[in-house]
Each structure stands twice: as C-alpha cells, then as structure tokens.
Amino acid sequence: MTYPNVYLAHFIDRPNRFIAKCRLRESGEMVTVHVKNTGRCKELFYPEVEVALSYQPSPKRKTDYDLIAVKKKDAWFNIDSQVPNALAAQALVDGTIVLPDLKGKIVTVKREKKFAQSQFDILVETDTGHQAFVEVKGMTLENNKLGAFPDAPTLRGLKHVTELIEAIKEGYQSYVLFVIQFENVEAATIHTNMQPALAAMISSGQKQGLSVIAYNCRVTPDTIAIEHPVPFDVTKMFEDPNSER
Structure with a gap:
C-alpha cells in the first residue's frame, strides 16, 4: 500500500x-x-x-x-489500524501469506463475515469446499526485536478468539493472523502481563486446532508491504517498554 x-x-x-x-x-x-x-x-x-x-x-x-x-x-x-486487513486480504489472494494446513487451495477471499456474535475479518473458501475464518490483528508494540499484542486490554480480541474456537467445532478452520507493522522483529507473542486471559485463550485454542501466525512488513514513511512469516510463541514473556511511563 x-x-x-x-x-x-x-x-x-x-x-x-x-x-x-x-x-x-x-x-x-x-x-x-x-x-x-x-x-x-x-x-x-x-x-x-x-x-x-x-x-x-x-x-x-x-x-x-x-x-x-x-x-x-x-x-x-x-500505526494505521485499518491497513492490516487490506494487506492480509490481498496477500492471501496473491499467495504472499500462506495459511498452514489449510484444506485445499484458496479460491475466494471474502471480507467481514459474521459468525455467532462476531464479525471476522476474512472468510477463505477453498477448492475442496472447506472454509476458514481469519481474524487479523495489527501489531505495533516491540521490545528487543520481540513483537507483542495487545498494547492495551482488548475485550473484543478475547471474544474473537473465543468464537474462532467455537467455529472450529462447527467445521471451520480458524486462524489468528498478526500483521506486524514494522520490519525488524525475530518473534511475536501475546503481552501476557497486559491481558493474561487472552494469552490463556490463545494457548487453549492452539490445543484445539486454532492456528496463530504472524507476518512482518517492510515500512517506509509512505508505504507498507507484507514481508515474511515470523515465529509466534505464546509462551515468550514480553517486557513492556512502557512499564515506567
């Protein structure tokens, strides 16, 4: 973009x-x-x-x-909170972002699809007739090359993860995709000290089939583009650079 x-x-x-x-x-x-x-x-x-x-x-x-x-x-x-969804949708279409273990090849990418009490960012349909929800979260918080989400408690994010797990039980595949809105990062995690309930729900979801992935971005003052996958590890502890501010 x-x-x-x-x-x-x-x-x-x-x-x-x-x-x-x-x-x-x-x-x-x-x-x-x-x-x-x-x-x-x-x-x-x-x-x-x-x-x-x-x-x-x-x-x-x-x-x-x-x-x-x-x-x-x-x-x-x-820091544009609107850009991750657009980047993710396009990157799924052109193959820059790959959803691990997706059943089939992507044939359609639809934006803003409702399920239960949530409206997920993306619904992917494949050539084998399977469907997958992708909830996109932008990540701007960083310390020592570790990216973290969130930088403030998010009840909405917790609800989305909870209902992504429910979608798995109804036959969908479910993904959380973190778009890291900076380039120099070695891993991504959940800011557990900020929101322990979200970290616990992510960890529980992964055991039930929830896939959590992250991609960083090349960023200049006037451009942003998806770069490459970054390892996600919910167990990594994040030291908040704002703890003394």
Whole structure:
C-alpha cells in the first residue's frame, strides 16, 4: 500500500487518542492531525519524534492530515489500524501469506463475515469446499526485536478468539493472523502481563486446532508491504517498554 501526499513532521503531543499536534518539518507549521490508531502507542510517541503524515483534506474532515507512521530509532513503524486487513486480504489472494494446513487451495477471499456474535475479518473458501475464518490483528508494540499484542486490554480480541474456537467445532478452520507493522522483529507473542486471559485463550485454542501466525512488513514513511512469516510463541514473556511511563 502506498499513501498519498506524505509529509515528514515532528510529534509534539497527543491531547487524546484520536488527534495529535505535530510540526511540519519543511515549513515549521503546527498542525492538528488524526491518529489512525486508538491504541496507546506510548513507546512510539515521544516529543519531537519523527512522524509521517498523509495530507488528505476534505470538507467532511476535521483534520487535513492522517498520522500513519512513526520513526523508532532508525526504523519506521506503521500505526494505521485499518491497513492490516487490506494487506492480509490481498496477500492471501496473491499467495504472499500462506495459511498452514489449510484444506485445499484458496479460491475466494471474502471480507467481514459474521459468525455467532462476531464479525471476522476474512472468510477463505477453498477448492475442496472447506472454509476458514481469519481474524487479523495489527501489531505495533516491540521490545528487543520481540513483537507483542495487545498494547492495551482488548475485550473484543478475547471474544474473537473465543468464537474462532467455537467455529472450529462447527467445521471451520480458524486462524489468528498478526500483521506486524514494522520490519525488524525475530518473534511475536501475546503481552501476557497486559491481558493474561487472552494469552490463556490463545494457548487453549492452539490445543484445539486454532492456528496463530504472524507476518512482518517492510515500512517506509509512505508505504507498507507484507514481508515474511515470523515465529509466534505464546509462551515468550514480553517486557513492556512502557512499564515506567
């Protein structure tokens, strides 16, 4: 995915989870921007950190810019919470993402399919008549090359995993796909200290046939693309870089 009209800026502060104040690097102008991620992202948003803004003015918008990426040390982290689903759907179609042990070859990829009380991100249908649900989760939290989810407790995520397990009992295959929105990562896990119930449910689900996979991404200020699979291990303990902030 390529974003239009991208400008570099410096982050100033974040009055609430929806907006931030930034200073454009080229002109020095102060602008109010929409943050495309309602998560905490505290380990990314430091005063004066370099950020990427996509300029998309519209009479229907309250802000002219979207904050889409943050530079952490020497690497860019995409924080757009809407992009993982689109990336995953396309990567499943073109074969960049492979679902392990899928029964058959993918013939259709459908978005936003309802099951029980959940609406899963993707329903895959295969040439053997099998169906699989894929729930996509973006991952932006990192420490020492270990990626983790979530960066804030998510009851919605817990419900999705619970109902993915129920779908297995009704004959579907079920997958949790973590799209890691940065490149330099060696493994992915669940932030157990943040949400132990989610880690427990993931672990239980894996024993019942739930497949949990992760892929990292190449990220620049104005692009993001799926890169390659990354090992997922729910037992790896994550040290939260925000614990003292």
